[in-house]
Amino acid sequence: ACKRLQGRIVDSVFALRSSPITTHVLNTGDGVPAARMALSLHRLDPRMAIWNxxxxxxxxxxxxxxxxxxxxxxxxGLYKVRFETGQYWESLGQSSFYPYVEVCRN
Known part of the structure; x- marks a missing residue:
């Protein structure tokens, strides 16, 4: 399995070993992994005070x-991952209190 990463194709096994930022999202209500949840990674530009x-x-x-x-x-630097939780729950036919969740880390 391959994934597009910043304009390049990388083997997902290699990417898992080499990526300094990782995720593991669980649907604890159903006791399963949260498969096919959309997300995005951003980095703060401290000079402009904007997320890229x-x-x-x-x-x-x-x-x-x-x-x-x-x-x-x-x-x-400061990174954030935005998880599209509302879309995820909607795809399962359920409503969500949170339209998205953002997690920041240095």
Whole structure:
């Protein structure tokens, strides 16, 4: 399986090993991974105080999205992952209190 990552195709197994930012999303209500949840990775530009989109993706069948960013492309700073939880629950025929969830990390 391959994924498009910043204009390049990378093997997802390699990406899982080398990505400094990883995700694992679980649907604890049903006791399963949150498969096919849309998400996006952003990096804060401290000079402009704006978030720059790095990549978008979807979780795989295990609730993971390997290869969000390569080690080579990673630079220290503030990152956020935005999980499209509202779309996910809607796709399952359920409503969601949160339209999205953002998680930030240094």
């Amino acid at each position: 989109l790095i990549t978008i993706g979807k979780t795989d069948e295990d609730g993971r999205c390997p290869g969000l960013i390569t080690s080579d492309a990673f630079t220290p």
